[in-house]
Amino acid sequence: xxxxxxxxxxxxxxxxxxxINNLVSGIFDNEGFLGSLFPxxxxxxxxxxxxxxxxxxxxxxxxxxxxELIASLEFGEENTGLLRIVAGMVVDRSDEDKDLVQxxxxxxxxxxxxxxDGTSIGLVNTFVxxxxxEHSIPLIPIPVDRSSSDTLDITRADLKIIDxxxxxxxxxxxxxxxxxxxxAGNLGxxxxxxxxxxxxxxxxxxxxxLCRNIGPRIEESIGLSEGAFSNCRFRGNHTIKDxxxxxxLDIAPGDDNxxxxxxxxxxxxxxxxxGEIGARIFVSIQAGELRVRFETDxxxxxxDIPWYCYLAGGILGALGxxxxxxxxxxxxxxxxxxxxxxxQSVIESTVSNIAGQVTDAxxxxxxxxxxxxxxxxxxxxxxxxxxxxxxxxxxEYAEVKSEGNLTLxxxxxxxxxxxxxxxSNFSGAEFQLxxxxxxxxxKTLCGTSLGIGRMPDFPKARRFHLYRLTYGEVxxxxxxxxxxxxxxxLPWIEDKYxxxxxxxxxxxxxxxxxxxxxxxxxxxxxYIRYRTYQMExxxxxxxxxxxxxxxxxxxxxxxxNYTPAVELNSHFREMVQLEFDEKxxxxxxxxxxxxxxxxxxKTSLQVALKNAIPVVDSNFEPVYGETLTLxxxxxDYHKAVGDWKERRLPVRKSKTGRFRASVDGxxxxxxxxxxxxxxxxxxxxxxxxxxxxxxxxxxxxxxYLILSSNSGKEMEVPLKVIVVTEKGSVFTEIRCVPFExxxxxxxxxxxxxxxxxxxxxxxxxxxxxxxxxxxxIIAR
Amino acid sequence: xxxxxxxxxxxxxxxxxxSKESKNPAIPELKARKITPKRPDLIDxxxxxxxxxxxxxxxxxxxxxxxxxxxxxxxxxxxELFVHDPGAFLKKYKIKVSPxxxxxxxxxxxxxxxxxxxxMMPNGQRLVPKIRINIK
Numbered sequence: 001x002x003x004x005x006x007x008x009x010x011x012x013x014x015x016x017x018x019x020i021n022n023l024v025s026g027i028f029d030n031e032g033f034l035g036s037l038f039p040x041x042x043x044x045x046x047x048x049x050x051x052x053x054x055x056x057x058x059x060x061x062x063x064x065x066x067x068e069l070i071a072s073l074e075f076g077e078e079n080t081g082l083l084r085i086v087a088g089m090v091v092d093r094s095d096e097d098k099d100l101v102q103x104x105x106x107x108x109x110x111x112x113x114x115x116x117d118g119t120s121i122g123l124v125n126t127f128v129x130x131x132x133x134e135h136s137i138p139l140i141p142i143p144v145d146r147s148s149s150d151t152l153d154i155t156r157a158d159l160k161i162i163d164x165x166x167x168x169x170x171x172x173x174x175x176x177x178x179x180x181x182x183x184a185g186n187l188g189x190x191x192x193x194x195x196x197x198x199x200x201x202x203x204x205x206x207x208x209x210l211c212r213n214i215g216p217r218i219e220e221s222i223g224l225s226e227g228a229f230s231n232c233r234f235r236g237n238h239t240i241k242d243x244x245x246x247x248x249l250d251i252a253p254g255d256d257n258x259x260x261x262x263x264x265x266x267x268x269x270x271x272x273x274x275g276e277i278g279a280r281i282f283v284s285i286q287a288g289e290l291r292v293r294f295e296t297d298x299x300x301x302x303x304d305i306p307w308y309c310y311l312a313g314g315i316l317g318a319l320g321x322x323x324x325x326x327x328x329x330x331x332x333x334x335x336x337x338x339x340x341x342x343x344q345s346v347i348e349s350t351v352s353n354i355a356g357q358v359t360d361a362x363x364x365x366x367x368x369x370x371x372x373x374x375x376x377x378x379x380x381x382x383x384x385x386x387x388x389x390x391x392x393x394x395x396e397y398a399e400v401k402s403e404g405n406l407t408l409x410x411x412x413x414x415x416x417x418x419x420x421x422x423x424s425n426f427s428g429a430e431f432q433l434x435x436x437x438x439x440x441x442x443k444t445l446c447g448t449s450l451g452i453g454r455m456p457d458f459p460k461a462r463r464f465h466l467y468r469l470t471y472g473e474v475x476x477x478x479x480x481x482x483x484x485x486x487x488x489x490l491p492w493i494e495d496k497y498x499x500x501x502x503x504x505x506x507x508x509x510x511x512x513x514x515x516x517x518x519x520x521x522x523x524x525x526x527y528i529r530y531r532t533y534q535m536e537x538x539x540x541x542x543x544x545x546x547x548x549x550x551x552x553x554x555x556x557x558x559x560x561n562y563t564p565a566v567e568l569n570s571h572f573r574e575m576v577q578l579e580f581d582e583k584x585x586x587x588x589x590x591x592x593x594x595x596x597x598x599x600x601x602k603t604s605l606q607v608a609l610k611n612a613i614p615v616v617d618s619n620f621e622p623v624y625g626e627t628l629t630l631x632x633x634x635x636d637y638h639k640a641v642g643d644w645k646e647r648r649l650p651v652r653k654s655k656t657g658r659f660r661a662s663v664d665g666x667x668x669x670x671x672x673x674x675x676x677x678x679x680x681x682x683x684x685x686x687x688x689x690x691x692x693x694x695x696x697x698x699x700x701x702x703x704y705l706i707l708s709s710n711s712g713k714e715m716e717v718p719l720k721v722i723v724v725t726e727k728g729s730v731f732t733e734i735r736c737v738p739f740e741x742x743x744x745x746x747x748x749x750x751x752x753x754x755x756x757x758x759x760x761x762x763x764x765x766x767x768x769x770x771x772x773x774x775x776x777i778i779a780r
Numbered sequence: 781x782x783x784x785x786x787x788x789x790x791x792x793x794x795x796x797x798x799s800k801e802s803k804n805p806a807i808p809e810l811k812a813r814k815i816t817p818k819r820p821d822l823i824d825x826x827x828x829x830x831x832x833x834x835x836x837x838x839x840x841x842x843x844x845x846x847x848x849x850x851x852x853x854x855x856x857x858x859x860e861l862f863v864h865d866p867g868a869f870l871k872k873y874k875i876k877v878s879p880x881x882x883x884x885x886x887x888x889x890x891x892x893x894x895x896x897x898x899x900m901m902p903n904g905q906r907l908v909p910k911i912r913i914n915i916k
Contacts, residue, residue: 275909298907299899304914307849308819311866312839323911324897331909332899340902565902640902768897769906777912778860 005194008185009176010209013140013358014162014193017171019200019392020139021051022462024069024103026394027137029464031662034071037131039124042116043076046467053161053171056086059110065089065161066110067103079117085132086111089173091159092136099144099157101175103137140175148180151212152357155180158187166192179209201392203358205351207253214251214350214750218342222246222753241754243268244334248276251342257282258347262338264330270309271323275330276300281343283351286637287575290352293636294343299331332766333757340640341756349643349748356747393456398463399539401512403531408433410440410524416506416514416532430508433526438485442477442518442526444506450474451505458503458517463533466513469505477504483521497521511535540723540731544659546707546739555648558744565639565763573634640764641756644749656708657737661721663703668726674698674705675720681705691717691739715739818843838878845875853915862915864890 006012028034028049035044052068059066067089073081088108092100112129114120142157158176170193178184194204211232219229228234232251239245248263257280265274279296303323402419413422413429425432430448434441444450451469455461483499503517516530661672674681676698677691686699694711707717716736723731751759815836817828828836852858852873862869867885870877877885899907 293903296901296905296907299909301909301911302914303911304916306819306916307853307862308843308846310863310915311842327909327911331907336899336901336907635904638902638904764902767900769900771898771908777910778856778863778915 005204006176006185006206007187007189008183008206009158010179010182010185010206011177011354011358012190012194012204013175013177013201014172014204015140015175015201015392017051017053017173020053020067020173021049022200023139023392023394024051024137025049025464026397026462028071029462029467030397033135034073036668037128038075039127042079042081042124044073045076046074047464048072048468049464053163053173055161055163056111059086063088063108063110065159067161068111069103073116075116081114081116083128084111084113085109089139089159089161091157092138096146097143099142099154100138101140101142101157101159101173103139105132105135105137109133139173142175142177145180150180151182151209153180154178155182156184158184160187160190162190162193164191164193168193181212182209203355205354207258210350210354211251214346217350217750218249218346220752221346221750240264240334241757242266242329242333244330246334246338247274249338251347254280260339260342262335262342264334264338266326266330268326270305270312271326272304273326273330274302275327275335277331277335277339279339279343281347283347287572287579289572289575290348290355291572291637292343292348292351294339296336296339299335301327301330303327328766328768332768333761336766337640337757337760338753340760341751341753344639344641345644345756346750349750353747391460393460394462396462399534401532401534404529406528406530408526408528410436413445414528415509416516416530417508417510417512419530428509430506430514435479437523438479440479440482440526442482444475445509447509449507450477451507453505455503455505455515458501458515458529461503461515461531463513466505466515466533471505471507482518482526508532539663540721540733541662542659542719542721542733542735542737543662544657545737546655546657546717554651556651557646558649559647560749561645561647562642562759563645564642565759566642568639568642569634572637576634641759642763644751644755645746646749647744647746649744655710655739655743656706657717657739659705659707659719659737661703661723661733663723663725663731669703669723670726671724672700672703673722674700676705676707677718678720691715709739711739713739815840835880838881842875842877848873848875850916859915863913 028047032044034047038044048071050070050072052070054068055066056068063086065088066086069083069085069087071083071085073083075081085105087103087105087110090102090104090108092102092104109129109132112125112132114125114128116124142154144155144157145153146155148155154177156178158178160174160176162172162174164170164172172193174190174193176185176187176190194202215229215232216226218224219226222229222238222240224234224236224238228236228238229249234246234249237245237247244264244266246262246264248261250259250261252259259278259280261276261278263274263276265272267273277297277299279294281292281294283290283292285291303326402417404419406414406419406421408414408421408431409423410433411423412433413425414420414431414433415422415426415428416430417428420426420428422429425445429445431442431444434443449471451466451471452473453469455465455469481500481502483497485497497520499518499521501517501519503515506514506516508514512532512535514530514532516528518526518528520527659674661669661674663669672683674683676689676696679689681687681689681698681700683700686697689696689698691709692713692715694709694713694715696707696709696711696717699706703723705719705721715738717739718734718736720732720734723733725731815833817825817836818840820828828839831839849862852869853862858869858872861872865885866888867882870885899909901907
């Protein structure tokens with residue numbers, strides 16, 4: 001039922017506790033934020049954070065949306081500590097263009113308890129609480145246009161900590177969005193999270209809102225009168241082509257799909273025919289793209305024929321092939337393209353654009369506080385209200401000293417600080433690859449500590465993850481943690497070695513934190529990717545850029561492009577194949593039982609795989625389902641017609657850049673002075689400054705500089721910042737920031753139905769196959 | 781019923797006559813004769829005119845039995861019989877037709893009239909149209 005998950009809101013974003021924990025960990029680690037909360041005598045070396053959305057008993061009853069953060073701390077000189085914070089999560093509406101979801105320490109700090117070595121020290125506790133109250137942690141900035149009536153403009157964001165009372169205990173942060181023309185739903189009804197199936201974040205779209213968006217576009221594209229398809233329902237008589245009239249069209253939410261049905265009729269000499277077809281549309285993420293697949297019901301055709309015509313047509317051949325012609329023109333030429341158009345052009349384009357809009361909103365908007373950016377990847381989509389899940393993780397925020405891919409030959413030495421490989425030991429080397437074949441091991445060398453503990457996938461691993469590892473207890477990585485040797489030919493993998501792709505952490509001989517992964521192995525080499533972080537030191541960077549504000553409503557279409565189906569299908573095949581291989585590798589890594597069994601036959605292998613994993617992540621199901629389903633997976637999303645895309649240029653008045661002097665390390669800033677194109681700006685002021693003759697408005701506060709201009713000129717804006725620390729150190733940074741005016745973006749375009757039919761005819765056409773079971777019913 | 785039988789008999793006579801006439805194309809008065817379809821609303825005149833006059837006449841004669849045919853078609857079993865084997869239907873109700881029509885009806889195969897083709901979707905799904913024919 002539409003709206004059952006969104007409780008009347010147009011769209012709801014849910015973010016899991018684990019994801020929030022990762023984001024806050026990144027923010028705590030960024031620029032030494034957590035360490036800066038403590039007095040100078042406490043040097044924080046590492047921490048591990050736990051975030052809890054269960055309502056703590058020691059917060060006032062009036063406290064709304066409390067979130068509990070518990071940080072395990074390790075200071076220098078072997079002191080340990082525990083910091084427990086309970087603060088309220090709020091929506092900051094102070095910016096007229098943005099609703100900012102944040103953890104508010106300034107006005108909603110309910111609990112701040114610090115114990116060091118098991119003892120609470122009142123003065124230190126107060127110090128930390130006071131420092132904490134100077135900050136808030138911004139999590140999700142939502143661009144809003146509060147007065148808009150357009151259904152694509154967000155007018156308001158609300159939030160609720162969802163303390164999930166179901167067995168799933170899927171606690172989450174819920175951000176509820178209302179769009180133009182809509183009204184806020186029932187915030188109190190969110191007592192359980194919606195099914196995210198383990199994803200870090202999910203977006204549920206109210207079907208009614210989707211309908212409000214696609215309705216007018218369908219009317220325009222088919223040529224229906226305005227309002228004729230309101231509530232996704234049409235009844236009437238609208239000629240499409242060749243005398244075929246659309247009489248009914250419905251789009252409605254199903255249990256886990258969107259249901260579409262259409263009915264057309266056609267009449268002529270000797271017949272009156274009507275055709276009806278229904279389909280269920282499923283939305284999913286395939287190889288990183290939002291795609292729909294569909295199951296279509298067999299079409300029902302009713303043909304009224306006068307007896308005389310039946311004899312004339314059927315027996316005498318006087319009218320020859322009435323039925324064949326009529327059915328082909330109804331089913332093949334109209335109903336099938338109608339279903340495909342609604343599924344692959346209307347639904348897929350609209351939902352894909354919405355997914356992109358949400359991605360931009362939660363990952364792209366600039367904020368004026370030390371936010372660790374968010375990377376998000378479309379993960380899954382399912383329908384019950386339409387739900388798209390995201391894998392959400394912090395952007396890389398720490399300075400990287402060295403990173404890349406290396407090939408390490410058996411017996412060779414590796415330096416992770418500089419990415420150097422040599423055949424003999426050398427100063428600074430961290431590891432040697434000893435042994436051969438399955439007897440190989442990566443052995444740590446003098447000054448290097450290997451970390452033990454769980455790390456996320458390599459692309460999502462961040463510096464704070466390395467804090468959680470235990471270092472120095474082991475001094476080698478044995479082969480069986482890196483890969484397995486598979487002594488039977490897998491049907492889809494040629495490699496004899498299958499890598500675990502486990503991510504390892506290490507402290508290098510230079511004292512830096514590093515992570516690495518062996519992603520490929522052959523008889524003679526390990527292929528390694530690695531990333532080593534810079535040691536903390538006090539440096540200053542200018543962070544920020546001129547950004548284009550998302551403009552989903554006020555824009556001009558600059559260009560329309562069409563990509564033929566054959567190109568899309570070919571690209572999709574390549575992408576799915578890559579993903580399939582990746583999943584196969586992951587899968588094999590999980591299947592311990594198979595490793596020891598010698599399985600020759602493909603079918604036996606599949607049985608073995610199935611038996612080996614009693615509970616299968618549904619992600620893997622396509623990998624080894626009832627049949628090896630790669631081809632089916634590709635075929636399911638095969639397109640008959642290509643995609644239209646349009647490039648939009650937003651209509652905007654000005655462009656704003658938010659810049660911050662980012663001070664790494666434990667330096668306490670005393671003063672910050674900005675200058676723009678050589679013109680010094682006083683701290684805590686606002687005014688105008690000219691850059692290459694163009695007027696820029698500026699505002700300085702704290703570490704920040706905001707610059708905006710409505711200039712149409714493309715240029716680079718020279719910025720300079722001078723930071724003085726309490727200890728009298730002076731840091732200077734100069735950066736030229738591009739001020740470009742191309743704020744265009746590309747989205748999927750819904751073609752006119754007749755445009756679609758034209759491409760359908762030329763690229764796919766009416767494809768028929770001899771029928772083994774034609775079904776004929778004589779009407780009684 | 782009697783009236784119907786008389787009409788049928790007359791039809792046979794006429795058909796025989798027409799058949800003879802068609803074998804003698806040189807007879808001047810027949811050359812000029814033009815037969816128009818009795819149900820131009822149902823059959824395209826141009827299509828109708830493609831047939832020989834005798835054939836056109838036979839079609840028109842069948843129209844003379846419309847009342848009895850449509851009455852019988854109200855019976856579902858008779859309708860089914862009509863669709864699958866129109867020759868047997870006509871025979872059952874003693875509607876006589878020329879040997880030519882009789883032969884054509886014997887040759888009738890419903891499958892030849894049916895669109896025995898499925899439609900293929902781009903995802904490989906085969907759509908089998910369910911066709912519901914309503915003979916009026």
